[in-house]
Amino acid sequence: MDKDLEQAKEMLVSGEYTCVLCKGAIIHTSTKSGVIPLIEFLDSNQSYQSFAAADKVVGKAAAYLYIIMGVQSVYALVMSKPAFELLCQYNIAASYKTLSPEITNRNGTGCCPMDHAVQDANSPENALIKIKQTLQNLTQK
Numbered sequence: 001m002d003k004d005l006e007q008a009k010e011m012l013v014s015g016e017y018t019c020v021l022c023k024g025a026i027i028h029t030s031t032k033s034g035v036i037p038l039i040e041f042l043d044s045n046q047s048y049q050s051f052a053a054a055d056k057v058v059g060k061a062a063a064y065l066y067i068i069m070g071v072q073s074v075y076a077l078v079m080s081k082p083a084f085e086l087l088c089q090y091n092i093a094a095s096y097k098t099l100s101p102e103i104t105n106r107n108g109t110g111c112c113p114m115d116h117a118v119q120d121a122n123s124p125e126n127a128l129i130k131i132k133q134t135l136q137n138l139t140q141k
Contacts, residue, residue, distance in 0.1 A: 004022040004024070004051065004052035005022070005052035005093075005095075007052075008021065008022040008052045008054035008075065011054065012056065012075070013077075016029075017029045017030060017031055018033055018037065018056045019053070019055045020053070020055075021048055021051045021053050021071070022051060022052050022053075022054075023050060023051040026051075028046075028051075033056075034114065035061055035065060035135070038062060038065040038066070038069070039131070039135065042068060047070070049069075050070065050071070050072045051070075051071045052071065052073045052075075053066055053069075053071045055076050055077075056076065056077050056078070057078045057103055058074060058078070058096075058103075059079075059080045059082070059083050059102070059103035059112050059114065059115040060082045060086055060103075060118050060119070060127075061115050061117065061127065061131050062114070063083035063086040063087050064124045064131070065124075065128070065131070066092065067090045067124045071092060072093065073092060073094070073095070074087055074092060074095075075095045076095075076096045076097070077097045077098065078096065078098045080101065080103045080115065081102075102115065113138065114131055117130045117131055117134040118130050118131060
């Protein structure tokens, strides 16, 4: 495992953060949940090319966002099988503590709304549109 991923993983496992991005001395962290940190990172217009990422939960929606960000590796405490397969398809090194068939919603009553939104996405860019639309719909409720 490379140094950046090891550092991101250690910071995630410490429990202080939900998402950590590392590349050399550059570190970005978040304590927010869901895909919000990834959307905020993308909206910052900074480059995350070749960063290593560690995240609490990575479903297919988060995987699409990591692809858009251009990270080189992703570790998750919980990763869905579709997310793992998608990351591998885009040649992003993916690893996890627990592999799950799907990511469930926060109530545990069904599929995560973000993963549901991207189930028929045909590209990372299409997925981003669907994720932003779903976030907007959820915040309007």
